[in-house]
Amino acid sequence: MPPQLSPELLEILAHPATQKVIATLDEDGSPRAVPSPFLHARPDGLLVHFELLETSVTNRNLLRSLWFDRKLAVTLVGAEGQTFVIKAVPAKAEISGSAFGRAFETVRSVLGDADLAAVWLLRPHAIVDETYTTRKRDEEERHPFSIHLDRLLVPRDQATSDWTKP
Amino acid sequence: MSRSVTSLASRQAATLAEVAAAHPDVPRLIVLKTDVQRRGVFYTDRALSVLDPKIHSITGTHIFGTRDGKIAPRPESLLLRDGTSIIITPTALEEDPYVVDLVDGQPFLFDGGHPLEAVDYWPAPAYYGKVSRSGVLMKNIVSARPQRLVVNPSRTCTFWNNGKGCGFCDIVPQTKKGTKELNIPVTLDPVEVAEVVAEALREPARFSALFLTAGSNVNGAAPFDDEVETYVRVLREIGKLFRTKKFPSQLMATAFSEAQLRRIYDETGVMSYTADIEVLDEVLFSQHCPGKAEWVGYQEWKHRLVHAVNIFGPGRVNTGIVAGIELAPPYGFATEDEALSRILDEAEDLARQGVSTVYIVWSPRPGSVLGKQRNPASLDYLIRLAKGLHALRVEYRLPIMFDDYRHCGNHPDTDLSRLLNFD
Numbered sequence: 001m002p003p004q005l006s007p008e009l010l011e012i013l014a015h016p017a018t019q020k021v022i023a024t025l026d027e028d029g030s031p032r033a034v035p036s037p038f039l040h041a042r043p044d045g046l047l048v049h050f051e052l053l054e055t056s057v058t059n060r061n062l063l064r065s066l067w068f069d070r071k072l073a074v075t076l077v078g079a080e081g082q083t084f085v086i087k088a089v090p091a092k093a094e095i096s097g098s099a100f101g102r103a104f105e106t107v108r109s110v111l112g113d114a115d116l117a118a119v120w121l122l123r124p125h126a127i128v129d130e131t132y133t134t135r136k137r138d139e140e141e142r143h144p145f146s147i148h149l150d151r152l153l154v155p156r157d158q159a160t161s162d163w164t165k166p
Numbered sequence: 167m168s169r170s171v172t173s174l175a176s177r178q179a180a181t182l183a184e185v186a187a188a189h190p191d192v193p194r195l196i197v198l199k200t201d202v203q204r205r206g207v208f209y210t211d212r213a214l215s216v217l218d219p220k221i222h223s224i225t226g227t228h229i230f231g232t233r234d235g236k237i238a239p240r241p242e243s244l245l246l247r248d249g250t251s252i253i254i255t256p257t258a259l260e261e262d263p264y265v266v267d268l269v270d271g272q273p274f275l276f277d278g279g280h281p282l283e284a285v286d287y288w289p290a291p292a293y294y295g296k297v298s299r300s301g302v303l304m305k306n307i308v309s310a311r312p313q314r315l316v317v318n319p320s321r322t323c324t325f326w327n328n329g330k331g332c333g334f335c336d337i338v339p340q341t342k343k344g345t346k347e348l349n350i351p352v353t354l355d356p357v358e359v360a361e362v363v364a365e366a367l368r369e370p371a372r373f374s375a376l377f378l379t380a381g382s383n384v385n386g387a388a389p390f391d392d393e394v395e396t397y398v399r400v401l402r403e404i405g406k407l408f409r410t411k412k413f414p415s416q417l418m419a420t421a422f423s424e425a426q427l428r429r430i431y432d433e434t435g436v437m438s439y440t441a442d443i444e445v446l447d448e449v450l451f452s453q454h455c456p457g458k459a460e461w462v463g464y465q466e467w468k469h470r471l472v473h474a475v476n477i478f479g480p481g482r483v484n485t486g487i488v489a490g491i492e493l494a495p496p497y498g499f500a501t502e503d504e505a506l507s508r509i510l511d512e513a514e515d516l517a518r519q520g521v522s523t524v525y526i527v528w529s530p531r532p533g534s535v536l537g538k539q540r541n542p543a544s545l546d547y548l549i550r551l552a553k554g555l556h557a558l559r560v561e562y563r564l565p566i567m568f569d570d571y572r573h574c575g576n577h578p579d580t581d582l583s584r585l586l587n588f589d
Contacts, residue, residue: 104371
Protein backbone atom coordinates (compact mmCIF):
# COMPACT_ATOMS: atom_id res chain seq x y z
CA MET A 1 0.00 0.00 0.00
CA PRO A 2 1.67 3.27 -1.06
CA PRO A 3 1.92 5.90 1.68
CA GLN A 4 -0.65 8.66 1.75
CA LEU A 5 0.47 12.25 1.36
CA SER A 6 -0.67 13.97 4.56
CA PRO A 7 -2.63 17.23 4.48
CA GLU A 8 0.41 18.98 5.94
CA LEU A 9 2.64 17.60 3.21
CA LEU A 10 0.15 18.50 0.50
CA GLU A 11 0.02 22.02 1.88
CA ILE A 12 3.80 22.32 1.78
CA LEU A 13 3.85 20.88 -1.73
CA ALA A 14 1.35 23.45 -2.93
CA HIS A 15 3.02 26.45 -1.24
CA PRO A 16 4.85 28.69 -3.72
CA ALA A 17 7.77 29.27 -1.34
CA THR A 18 8.54 25.58 -1.00
CA GLN A 19 11.82 24.40 -2.52
CA LYS A 20 11.41 21.16 -4.45
CA VAL A 21 14.30 18.98 -5.55
CA ILE A 22 14.29 15.69 -7.44
CA ALA A 23 17.25 13.34 -7.00
CA THR A 24 17.93 10.57 -9.48
CA LEU A 25 20.80 8.19 -10.10
CA ASP A 26 23.25 8.61 -12.97
CA GLU A 27 24.28 5.56 -14.95
CA ASP A 28 27.38 5.15 -12.74
CA GLY A 29 25.31 5.37 -9.56
CA SER A 30 26.20 8.97 -8.72
CA PRO A 31 23.29 10.93 -7.27
CA ARG A 32 22.02 13.94 -9.21
CA ALA A 33 19.71 16.43 -7.51
CA VAL A 34 18.09 19.24 -9.49
CA PRO A 35 15.23 21.68 -8.82
CA SER A 36 11.75 20.56 -9.82
CA PRO A 37 9.83 23.83 -9.64
CA PHE A 38 6.58 22.47 -11.08
CA LEU A 39 6.40 19.42 -8.80
CA HIS A 40 2.91 18.80 -7.49
CA ALA A 41 0.61 16.00 -6.41
CA ARG A 42 -2.31 14.47 -8.24
CA PRO A 43 -5.52 13.58 -6.41
CA ASP A 44 -4.57 9.89 -6.68
CA GLY A 45 -1.39 10.50 -4.67
CA LEU A 46 1.08 10.36 -7.54
CA LEU A 47 3.67 13.12 -7.73
CA VAL A 48 4.06 14.97 -11.01
CA HIS A 49 7.43 16.20 -12.30
CA PHE A 50 7.64 18.28 -15.47
CA GLU A 51 10.79 17.51 -17.44
CA LEU A 52 11.51 20.37 -19.79
CA LEU A 53 14.51 19.00 -21.71
CA GLU A 54 14.42 15.74 -23.64
CA THR A 55 18.15 15.08 -23.36
CA SER A 56 18.63 16.23 -19.76
CA VAL A 57 20.47 13.74 -17.59
CA THR A 58 17.52 13.73 -15.18
CA ASN A 59 15.15 12.75 -18.00
CA ARG A 60 17.44 9.86 -18.92
CA ASN A 61 17.83 8.89 -15.29
CA LEU A 62 14.07 8.82 -14.82
CA LEU A 63 13.73 6.58 -17.85
CA ARG A 64 16.51 4.32 -16.58
CA SER A 65 14.70 4.15 -13.24
CA LEU A 66 11.44 3.20 -14.89
CA TRP A 67 13.11 0.60 -17.09
CA PHE A 68 15.39 -0.97 -14.49
CA ASP A 69 13.58 -0.39 -11.18
CA ARG A 70 15.92 2.21 -9.74
CA LYS A 71 14.70 4.48 -6.99
CA LEU A 72 14.56 8.25 -6.82
CA ALA A 73 13.84 10.79 -4.12
CA VAL A 74 12.06 14.10 -3.93
CA THR A 75 12.96 16.61 -1.23
CA LEU A 76 10.61 19.38 -0.11
CA VAL A 77 11.77 22.25 2.07
CA GLY A 78 8.96 24.49 3.28
CA ALA A 79 9.20 28.16 4.11
CA GLU A 80 9.44 27.39 7.83
CA GLY A 81 12.01 24.69 7.46
CA GLN A 82 9.65 21.73 7.26
CA THR A 83 11.55 19.14 5.27
CA PHE A 84 10.27 15.91 3.76
CA VAL A 85 12.05 13.32 1.65
CA ILE A 86 9.73 11.25 -0.49
CA LYS A 87 11.19 8.08 -1.94
CA ALA A 88 9.49 7.13 -5.18
CA VAL A 89 9.66 5.23 -8.44
CA PRO A 90 8.64 6.51 -11.87
CA ALA A 91 5.23 5.15 -12.79
CA LYS A 92 4.71 6.69 -16.20
CA ALA A 93 6.04 9.21 -18.72
CA GLU A 94 3.31 11.09 -20.55
CA ILE A 95 4.38 12.64 -23.83
CA SER A 96 1.08 13.39 -25.49
CA GLY A 97 -2.58 13.95 -24.79
CA SER A 98 -4.70 16.47 -22.95
CA ALA A 99 -2.82 16.39 -19.62
CA PHE A 100 0.45 16.87 -21.46
CA GLY A 101 -1.01 19.83 -23.35
CA ARG A 102 -2.20 21.46 -20.13
CA ALA A 103 1.23 20.94 -18.56
CA PHE A 104 2.86 22.60 -21.56
CA GLU A 105 0.65 25.64 -21.16
CA THR A 106 1.42 25.81 -17.43
CA VAL A 107 5.15 25.77 -18.13
CA ARG A 108 4.87 28.48 -20.73
CA SER A 109 2.69 30.65 -18.51
CA VAL A 110 5.58 30.73 -16.03
CA LEU A 111 8.67 30.57 -18.23
CA GLY A 112 7.54 32.13 -21.49
CA ASP A 113 9.04 30.43 -24.55
CA ALA A 114 9.80 27.06 -22.98
CA ASP A 115 9.20 23.50 -24.10
CA LEU A 116 8.12 20.33 -22.34
CA ALA A 117 9.66 16.89 -22.90
CA ALA A 118 7.66 14.68 -20.55
CA VAL A 119 5.25 14.69 -17.65
CA TRP A 120 6.64 12.13 -15.21
CA LEU A 121 4.27 10.49 -12.76
CA LEU A 122 6.09 9.31 -9.63
CA ARG A 123 4.69 6.76 -7.20
CA PRO A 124 5.79 7.41 -3.57
CA HIS A 125 6.78 4.37 -1.55
CA ALA A 126 8.13 6.02 1.59
CA ILE A 127 7.90 9.43 3.21
CA VAL A 128 10.49 10.60 5.72
CA ASP A 129 10.07 13.69 7.89
CA GLU A 130 13.50 15.32 7.83
CA THR A 131 12.41 18.57 9.50
CA TYR A 132 15.27 19.53 11.78
CA THR A 133 13.25 20.20 14.90
CA THR A 134 11.44 16.91 14.55
CA ARG A 135 14.60 14.96 13.82
CA LYS A 136 16.49 16.66 16.69
CA ARG A 137 13.81 15.70 19.21
CA ASP A 138 13.78 12.15 17.89
CA GLU A 139 17.55 11.92 17.92
CA GLU A 140 17.85 13.03 21.51
CA GLU A 141 15.12 10.66 22.70
CA ARG A 142 16.28 7.60 20.84
CA HIS A 143 20.04 8.11 20.56
CA PRO A 144 21.21 9.84 23.74
CA PHE A 145 24.77 8.52 23.37
CA SER A 146 25.45 10.89 20.49
CA ILE A 147 24.74 14.02 22.53
CA HIS A 148 27.81 16.11 23.32
CA LEU A 149 28.18 16.31 27.08
CA ASP A 150 28.76 20.05 27.18
CA ARG A 151 25.20 20.49 25.92
CA LEU A 152 24.01 18.74 29.10
CA LEU A 153 25.94 20.91 31.55
CA VAL A 154 24.10 22.89 34.16
CA PRO A 155 24.37 26.52 33.12
CA ARG A 156 27.24 28.26 34.90
CA ASP A 157 24.97 30.78 36.62
CA GLN A 158 23.01 27.92 38.16
CA ALA A 159 25.95 25.77 39.16
CA THR A 160 26.54 25.14 42.86
CA SER A 161 30.04 25.24 44.32
CA ASP A 162 29.88 21.99 46.18
CA TRP A 163 28.80 20.03 43.02
CA THR A 164 25.69 18.93 44.80
CA LYS A 165 23.05 18.21 42.26
CA PRO A 166 19.63 19.71 42.90
CA MET B 167 26.13 -8.45 -19.62
CA SER B 168 23.59 -10.57 -21.48
CA ARG B 169 23.15 -14.15 -22.38
CA SER B 170 21.29 -15.41 -25.38
CA VAL B 171 18.70 -18.09 -25.60
CA THR B 172 20.99 -20.78 -26.92
CA SER B 173 19.57 -23.35 -29.29
CA LEU B 174 17.51 -22.44 -32.34
CA ALA B 175 14.61 -24.53 -31.12
CA SER B 176 14.66 -22.92 -27.70
CA ARG B 177 14.98 -19.48 -29.31
CA GLN B 178 11.86 -20.00 -31.37
CA ALA B 179 9.90 -21.23 -28.37
CA ALA B 180 11.32 -18.83 -25.79
CA THR B 181 8.73 -16.92 -23.86
CA LEU B 182 8.72 -13.24 -23.20
CA ALA B 183 9.97 -13.87 -19.66
CA GLU B 184 12.78 -16.13 -20.85
CA VAL B 185 13.97 -13.65 -23.46
CA ALA B 186 13.74 -10.76 -20.99
CA ALA B 187 15.76 -12.79 -18.48
CA ALA B 188 18.37 -13.59 -21.13
CA HIS B 189 18.79 -9.86 -21.89
CA PRO B 190 18.77 -8.02 -18.54
CA ASP B 191 20.35 -5.00 -20.22
CA VAL B 192 17.22 -4.53 -22.35
CA PRO B 193 14.16 -3.06 -20.61
CA ARG B 194 11.33 -5.55 -20.25
CA LEU B 195 9.00 -2.96 -21.77
CA ILE B 196 11.02 -2.96 -24.99
CA VAL B 197 11.11 -6.76 -25.08
CA LEU B 198 7.34 -6.71 -24.65
CA LYS B 199 6.88 -4.07 -27.33
CA THR B 200 8.97 -6.08 -29.77
CA ASP B 201 7.00 -9.25 -29.11
CA VAL B 202 3.69 -7.46 -29.48
CA GLN B 203 4.86 -6.15 -32.85
CA ARG B 204 5.97 -9.65 -33.77
CA ARG B 205 2.76 -11.40 -32.79
CA GLY B 206 0.23 -8.60 -33.29
CA VAL B 207 -2.80 -7.83 -31.14
CA PHE B 208 -6.42 -8.77 -30.98
CA TYR B 209 -8.90 -6.38 -29.36
CA THR B 210 -11.74 -7.83 -27.34
CA ASP B 211 -15.18 -6.30 -27.71
CA ARG B 212 -14.76 -4.96 -24.18
CA ALA B 213 -11.50 -3.25 -25.16
CA LEU B 214 -13.19 -1.71 -28.17
CA SER B 215 -16.12 -0.53 -26.04
CA VAL B 216 -13.94 2.19 -24.49
CA LEU B 217 -12.61 3.33 -27.86
CA ASP B 218 -13.88 6.84 -28.52
CA PRO B 219 -13.07 8.55 -31.85
CA LYS B 220 -13.32 11.91 -30.14
CA ILE B 221 -10.51 10.91 -27.77
CA HIS B 222 -8.55 8.18 -29.54
CA SER B 223 -6.92 7.76 -32.93
CA ILE B 224 -8.67 5.09 -34.98
CA THR B 225 -7.12 2.83 -37.63
CA GLY B 226 -7.49 3.67 -41.27
CA THR B 227 -5.16 6.57 -41.97
CA HIS B 228 -2.01 4.47 -42.32
CA ILE B 229 -0.39 4.04 -45.72
CA PHE B 230 -0.12 0.29 -45.12
CA GLY B 231 -2.86 -2.18 -44.25
CA THR B 232 -3.56 -4.40 -41.26
CA ARG B 233 -2.48 -7.99 -40.72
CA ASP B 234 -6.07 -9.18 -40.63
CA GLY B 235 -6.85 -7.25 -43.80
CA LYS B 236 -9.78 -5.35 -42.31
CA ILE B 237 -10.57 -1.66 -42.18
CA ALA B 238 -12.57 -1.28 -38.98
CA PRO B 239 -12.66 1.16 -36.05
CA ARG B 240 -9.86 -0.02 -33.81
CA PRO B 241 -7.10 1.84 -31.93
CA GLU B 242 -4.47 3.16 -34.34
CA SER B 243 -1.76 2.03 -31.91
CA LEU B 244 -0.78 1.85 -28.26
CA LEU B 245 1.34 3.82 -25.80
CA LEU B 246 3.35 2.17 -23.06
CA ARG B 247 4.02 3.82 -19.71
CA ASP B 248 7.56 4.81 -20.74
CA GLY B 249 6.12 6.97 -23.54
CA THR B 250 7.08 4.42 -26.18
CA SER B 251 4.57 3.50 -28.83
CA ILE B 252 3.74 0.02 -29.99
CA ILE B 253 2.80 0.37 -33.62
CA ILE B 254 0.86 -2.72 -34.44
CA THR B 255 -1.70 -4.13 -36.76
CA PRO B 256 -4.81 -5.98 -35.58
CA THR B 257 -4.28 -9.70 -36.02
CA ALA B 258 -6.67 -12.62 -36.22
CA LEU B 259 -7.02 -14.60 -32.99
CA GLU B 260 -5.97 -17.82 -34.76
CA GLU B 261 -2.45 -16.38 -35.21
CA ASP B 262 -1.83 -16.28 -31.44
CA PRO B 263 -1.55 -12.52 -30.95
CA TYR B 264 -1.48 -10.66 -27.66
CA VAL B 265 -4.95 -9.67 -26.53
CA VAL B 266 -6.02 -6.19 -25.45
CA ASP B 267 -8.74 -6.30 -22.80
CA LEU B 268 -9.70 -4.15 -19.84
CA VAL B 269 -8.68 -4.24 -16.16
CA ASP B 270 -10.87 -1.89 -14.11
CA GLY B 271 -11.63 0.07 -17.26
CA GLN B 272 -7.96 0.42 -18.25
CA PRO B 273 -6.75 -1.24 -21.47
CA PHE B 274 -4.20 -3.96 -20.71
CA LEU B 275 -2.08 -6.30 -22.78
CA PHE B 276 -2.87 -9.93 -21.99
CA ASP B 277 -1.08 -13.14 -22.92
CA GLY B 278 -2.49 -16.53 -22.08
CA GLY B 279 -5.22 -14.86 -20.08
CA HIS B 280 -2.73 -13.03 -17.83
CA PRO B 281 -2.62 -9.22 -17.69
CA LEU B 282 0.90 -8.02 -18.49
CA GLU B 283 0.99 -4.28 -18.89
CA ALA B 284 -1.32 -1.25 -18.98
CA VAL B 285 -1.50 0.54 -22.32
CA ASP B 286 -3.14 3.71 -23.57
CA TYR B 287 -4.75 4.13 -26.95
CA TRP B 288 -3.09 6.87 -28.98
CA PRO B 289 -4.83 10.17 -28.25
CA ALA B 290 -6.65 11.80 -31.16
CA PRO B 291 -5.49 15.30 -32.02
CA ALA B 292 -7.99 18.14 -31.97
CA TYR B 293 -8.06 18.56 -35.77
CA TYR B 294 -9.09 14.96 -36.50
CA GLY B 295 -12.81 15.66 -36.56
CA LYS B 296 -12.50 18.64 -38.88
CA VAL B 297 -13.03 18.75 -42.61
CA SER B 298 -10.65 20.29 -45.15
CA ARG B 299 -11.54 22.81 -47.83
CA SER B 300 -12.11 19.99 -50.33
CA GLY B 301 -14.52 18.24 -48.00
CA VAL B 302 -12.16 15.49 -46.87
CA LEU B 303 -11.67 14.61 -43.22
CA MET B 304 -8.43 16.33 -42.25
CA LYS B 305 -7.07 13.10 -40.74
CA ASN B 306 -7.21 11.57 -44.20
CA ILE B 307 -4.91 14.30 -45.50
CA VAL B 308 -2.49 14.55 -42.57
CA SER B 309 -2.50 11.81 -39.94
CA ALA B 310 -0.96 11.85 -36.49
CA ARG B 311 1.15 9.86 -34.10
CA PRO B 312 1.49 10.96 -30.47
CA GLN B 313 4.11 13.60 -31.37
CA ARG B 314 4.33 13.46 -35.16
CA LEU B 315 2.35 14.70 -38.14
CA VAL B 316 2.37 12.31 -41.09
CA VAL B 317 1.89 13.43 -44.68
CA ASN B 318 1.59 10.91 -47.51
CA PRO B 319 1.63 13.12 -50.61
CA SER B 320 1.08 10.11 -52.85
CA ARG B 321 -0.27 6.74 -51.80
CA THR B 322 0.93 4.77 -54.78
CA CYS B 323 4.18 3.29 -56.02
CA THR B 324 5.22 2.92 -59.63
CA PHE B 325 7.34 -0.15 -58.87
CA TRP B 326 4.01 -1.96 -58.91
CA ASN B 327 3.38 -0.97 -62.55
CA ASN B 328 5.49 -3.83 -63.82
CA GLY B 329 4.90 -6.09 -60.84
CA LYS B 330 8.07 -5.15 -59.01
CA GLY B 331 6.72 -3.83 -55.73
CA CYS B 332 8.51 -4.89 -52.57
CA GLY B 333 7.45 -8.34 -51.42
CA PHE B 334 6.29 -7.26 -47.97
CA CYS B 335 4.50 -4.08 -49.11
CA ASP B 336 0.75 -3.64 -49.63
CA ILE B 337 0.65 0.07 -50.45
CA VAL B 338 -1.32 -0.27 -53.69
CA PRO B 339 -4.05 -2.67 -52.46
CA GLN B 340 -4.35 -0.62 -49.27
CA THR B 341 -4.70 2.60 -51.26
CA LYS B 342 -7.48 1.07 -53.32
CA LYS B 343 -9.25 0.02 -50.13
CA GLY B 344 -8.69 3.34 -48.39
CA THR B 345 -9.86 5.35 -51.38
CA LYS B 346 -13.02 3.31 -51.65
CA GLU B 347 -13.89 2.84 -47.99
CA LEU B 348 -12.53 5.97 -46.33
CA ASN B 349 -12.36 8.57 -49.11
CA ILE B 350 -8.62 8.97 -48.65
CA PRO B 351 -7.12 10.95 -51.56
CA VAL B 352 -4.41 9.14 -53.56
CA THR B 353 -2.51 12.37 -54.12
CA LEU B 354 -2.63 15.56 -52.08
CA ASP B 355 -2.83 19.25 -52.90
CA PRO B 356 0.20 20.91 -51.24
CA VAL B 357 -1.77 24.03 -50.31
CA GLU B 358 -4.47 21.96 -48.64
CA VAL B 359 -1.82 19.92 -46.80
CA ALA B 360 -0.32 23.11 -45.41
CA GLU B 361 -3.75 24.29 -44.31
CA VAL B 362 -4.32 21.06 -42.41
CA VAL B 363 -0.86 21.23 -40.84
CA ALA B 364 -1.61 24.80 -39.74
CA GLU B 365 -4.85 23.62 -38.16
CA ALA B 366 -3.08 20.73 -36.42
CA LEU B 367 -0.45 23.05 -34.95
CA ARG B 368 -3.11 25.12 -33.24
CA GLU B 369 -3.10 22.43 -30.55
CA PRO B 370 -0.34 23.25 -28.02
CA ALA B 371 2.56 20.83 -27.63
CA ARG B 372 0.92 18.13 -29.65
CA PHE B 373 3.52 17.78 -32.38
CA SER B 374 7.31 17.94 -32.40
CA ALA B 375 7.97 16.62 -35.90
CA LEU B 376 6.61 16.47 -39.38
CA PHE B 377 7.09 13.35 -41.48
CA LEU B 378 6.62 12.83 -45.19
CA THR B 379 6.58 9.61 -47.10
CA ALA B 380 5.05 8.26 -50.28
CA GLY B 381 5.53 5.40 -52.66
CA SER B 382 8.37 5.57 -55.16
CA ASN B 383 7.76 7.32 -58.47
CA VAL B 384 10.26 6.57 -61.22
CA ASN B 385 8.86 9.23 -63.58
CA GLY B 386 10.53 12.49 -64.55
CA ALA B 387 13.42 13.76 -66.67
CA ALA B 388 15.72 11.74 -64.46
CA PRO B 389 14.29 8.74 -62.60
CA PHE B 390 12.42 9.89 -59.48
CA ASP B 391 12.41 13.57 -60.46
CA ASP B 392 8.61 13.61 -60.21
CA GLU B 393 8.77 12.11 -56.71
CA VAL B 394 11.28 14.76 -55.70
CA GLU B 395 9.08 17.48 -57.18
CA THR B 396 6.11 16.26 -55.14
CA TYR B 397 8.03 16.41 -51.87
CA VAL B 398 9.53 19.80 -52.67
CA ARG B 399 6.13 21.31 -53.45
CA VAL B 400 4.55 19.98 -50.26
CA LEU B 401 7.49 20.88 -48.03
CA ARG B 402 7.69 24.39 -49.44
CA GLU B 403 4.04 25.03 -48.72
CA ILE B 404 4.41 23.67 -45.19
CA GLY B 405 7.60 25.67 -44.77
CA LYS B 406 5.66 28.90 -45.20
CA LEU B 407 4.11 28.25 -41.78
CA PHE B 408 7.39 28.50 -39.90
CA ARG B 409 9.64 31.44 -38.99
CA THR B 410 12.76 29.27 -39.30
CA LYS B 411 14.10 27.96 -42.59
CA LYS B 412 14.49 24.46 -41.20
CA PHE B 413 11.96 22.76 -38.96
CA PRO B 414 12.01 19.34 -37.21
CA SER B 415 11.10 16.96 -39.98
CA GLN B 416 11.93 13.70 -41.70
CA LEU B 417 11.59 12.70 -45.31
CA MET B 418 11.35 8.99 -45.95
CA ALA B 419 11.73 8.40 -49.65
CA THR B 420 13.55 6.60 -52.43
CA ALA B 421 17.35 6.76 -52.46
CA PHE B 422 17.80 9.88 -54.57
CA SER B 423 20.80 11.07 -56.53
CA GLU B 424 23.08 13.63 -54.97
CA ALA B 425 21.62 16.39 -57.17
CA GLN B 426 18.09 15.47 -56.15
CA LEU B 427 19.01 15.38 -52.47
CA ARG B 428 20.79 18.71 -52.75
CA ARG B 429 17.69 20.22 -54.29
CA ILE B 430 15.45 18.88 -51.52
CA TYR B 431 17.77 20.12 -48.80
CA ASP B 432 18.34 23.56 -50.32
CA GLU B 433 14.76 24.27 -51.34
CA THR B 434 12.87 23.00 -48.30
CA GLY B 435 12.97 23.00 -44.53
CA VAL B 436 13.43 19.26 -44.16
CA MET B 437 16.08 18.29 -41.60
CA SER B 438 16.55 14.54 -41.90
CA TYR B 439 16.40 11.85 -44.54
CA THR B 440 15.57 8.17 -44.60
CA ALA B 441 15.81 5.83 -47.57
CA ASP B 442 14.78 2.31 -46.60
CA ILE B 443 16.99 -0.40 -48.02
CA GLU B 444 14.59 -2.94 -46.43
CA VAL B 445 17.07 -5.82 -46.20
CA LEU B 446 20.82 -5.59 -45.73
CA ASP B 447 21.92 -8.21 -48.20
CA GLU B 448 22.37 -7.70 -51.92
CA VAL B 449 20.84 -10.99 -53.05
CA LEU B 450 17.82 -10.71 -50.77
CA PHE B 451 17.40 -7.05 -51.72
CA SER B 452 17.07 -8.05 -55.38
CA GLN B 453 14.58 -10.76 -54.50
CA HIS B 454 12.37 -8.83 -52.10
CA CYS B 455 12.72 -5.35 -53.61
CA PRO B 456 12.89 -5.93 -57.38
CA GLY B 457 11.77 -2.39 -58.22
CA LYS B 458 14.43 -0.82 -56.06
CA ALA B 459 16.97 -3.21 -57.51
CA GLU B 460 15.92 -2.37 -61.07
CA TRP B 461 15.95 1.40 -60.70
CA VAL B 462 18.71 1.98 -58.15
CA GLY B 463 20.47 -1.23 -57.11
CA TYR B 464 21.76 -2.34 -53.73
CA GLN B 465 25.25 -0.87 -53.87
CA GLU B 466 24.01 2.40 -55.34
CA TRP B 467 21.33 2.59 -52.64
CA LYS B 468 24.03 2.40 -49.98
CA HIS B 469 26.19 4.85 -51.92
CA ARG B 470 23.34 7.38 -52.02
CA LEU B 471 22.70 7.04 -48.29
CA VAL B 472 26.32 7.86 -47.60
CA HIS B 473 26.18 10.86 -49.94
CA ALA B 474 23.12 12.07 -48.08
CA VAL B 475 25.21 12.39 -44.92
CA ASN B 476 27.30 15.04 -46.68
CA ILE B 477 24.13 17.01 -47.28
CA PHE B 478 21.99 16.44 -44.17
CA GLY B 479 24.83 15.89 -41.71
CA PRO B 480 25.86 13.03 -39.42
CA GLY B 481 23.06 11.67 -37.28
CA ARG B 482 20.43 12.89 -39.71
CA VAL B 483 20.39 10.09 -42.26
CA ASN B 484 19.24 6.55 -41.76
CA THR B 485 17.86 3.52 -43.49
CA GLY B 486 15.18 1.08 -42.42
CA ILE B 487 15.04 -2.68 -42.63
CA VAL B 488 12.08 -5.02 -42.28
CA ALA B 489 13.23 -7.46 -39.65
CA GLY B 490 12.29 -11.01 -40.45
CA ILE B 491 12.19 -11.00 -44.24
CA GLU B 492 15.89 -11.93 -44.26
CA LEU B 493 14.78 -15.25 -42.76
CA ALA B 494 11.74 -15.80 -44.96
CA PRO B 495 11.77 -18.97 -47.06
CA PRO B 496 12.77 -19.90 -49.64
CA TYR B 497 15.56 -17.32 -50.08
CA GLY B 498 16.28 -16.31 -46.49
CA PHE B 499 19.27 -17.10 -44.32
CA ALA B 500 19.26 -20.60 -42.92
CA THR B 501 20.00 -19.51 -39.36
CA GLU B 502 19.37 -16.47 -37.24
CA ASP B 503 23.06 -16.28 -36.33
CA GLU B 504 24.00 -16.10 -40.00
CA ALA B 505 21.37 -13.43 -40.65
CA LEU B 506 22.42 -11.37 -37.66
CA SER B 507 26.06 -11.51 -38.60
CA ARG B 508 25.38 -10.43 -42.18
CA ILE B 509 22.99 -7.63 -41.28
CA LEU B 510 25.16 -6.16 -38.55
CA ASP B 511 28.22 -6.27 -40.81
CA GLU B 512 26.35 -4.31 -43.46
CA ALA B 513 24.87 -1.94 -40.90
CA GLU B 514 28.36 -1.30 -39.56
CA ASP B 515 29.59 -0.51 -43.05
CA LEU B 516 26.91 2.18 -43.20
CA ALA B 517 27.37 3.35 -39.61
CA ARG B 518 31.08 4.02 -40.01
CA GLN B 519 30.08 6.32 -42.89
CA GLY B 520 27.48 8.16 -40.80
CA VAL B 521 24.30 6.26 -41.69
CA SER B 522 22.16 4.68 -38.97
CA THR B 523 20.11 1.54 -39.51
CA VAL B 524 16.76 1.06 -37.78
CA TYR B 525 14.33 -1.81 -38.02
CA ILE B 526 10.63 -2.47 -37.97
CA VAL B 527 9.26 -5.90 -37.25
CA TRP B 528 7.93 -7.51 -40.40
CA SER B 529 4.19 -7.91 -40.15
CA PRO B 530 3.01 -9.96 -43.15
CA ARG B 531 -0.07 -8.35 -44.63
CA PRO B 532 -2.54 -10.12 -46.89
CA GLY B 533 -2.21 -7.60 -49.73
CA SER B 534 1.53 -8.22 -50.12
CA VAL B 535 3.42 -10.86 -52.10
CA LEU B 536 4.71 -12.42 -48.88
CA GLY B 537 1.38 -11.95 -47.12
CA LYS B 538 0.70 -15.64 -46.62
CA GLN B 539 3.90 -16.18 -44.66
CA ARG B 540 4.50 -15.69 -40.96
CA ASN B 541 7.48 -13.77 -39.66
CA PRO B 542 9.96 -16.52 -38.76
CA ALA B 543 12.14 -14.28 -36.56
CA SER B 544 12.26 -15.29 -32.91
CA LEU B 545 11.89 -12.69 -30.19
CA ASP B 546 15.43 -13.45 -29.07
CA TYR B 547 16.70 -12.66 -32.59
CA LEU B 548 14.81 -9.38 -32.73
CA ILE B 549 16.22 -8.32 -29.35
CA ARG B 550 19.75 -9.23 -30.42
CA LEU B 551 19.22 -7.22 -33.61
CA ALA B 552 17.99 -4.20 -31.61
CA LYS B 553 21.02 -4.41 -29.34
CA GLY B 554 23.37 -4.76 -32.29
CA LEU B 555 22.03 -1.73 -34.13
CA HIS B 556 22.03 0.32 -30.94
CA ALA B 557 25.62 -0.71 -30.23
CA LEU B 558 26.66 0.59 -33.64
CA ARG B 559 25.15 3.97 -32.82
CA VAL B 560 27.12 4.00 -29.59
CA GLU B 561 30.36 3.00 -31.31
CA TYR B 562 30.06 5.45 -34.19
CA ARG B 563 28.40 8.21 -32.15
CA LEU B 564 25.26 8.47 -34.25
CA PRO B 565 22.34 10.25 -32.58
CA ILE B 566 18.94 9.09 -33.81
CA MET B 567 16.56 11.62 -32.29
CA PHE B 568 14.81 12.30 -35.60
CA ASP B 569 13.57 8.70 -35.68
CA ASP B 570 13.15 7.95 -31.98
CA TYR B 571 10.22 7.08 -29.72
CA ARG B 572 8.74 10.57 -29.99
CA HIS B 573 9.11 10.98 -33.72
CA CYS B 574 8.32 7.47 -34.90
CA GLY B 575 7.95 4.84 -32.21
CA ASN B 576 8.26 1.88 -34.55
CA HIS B 577 11.86 0.87 -33.88
CA PRO B 578 12.84 -1.17 -30.81
CA ASP B 579 16.49 -0.40 -31.52
CA THR B 580 16.01 3.37 -31.34
CA ASP B 581 14.09 2.94 -28.10
CA LEU B 582 17.32 1.63 -26.62
CA SER B 583 19.08 4.74 -27.90
CA ARG B 584 16.93 6.93 -25.64
CA LEU B 585 19.69 6.59 -23.07
CA LEU B 586 22.44 7.63 -25.50
CA ASN B 587 24.50 10.48 -24.14
CA PHE B 588 26.96 12.15 -26.49
CA ASP B 589 27.40 15.27 -24.31
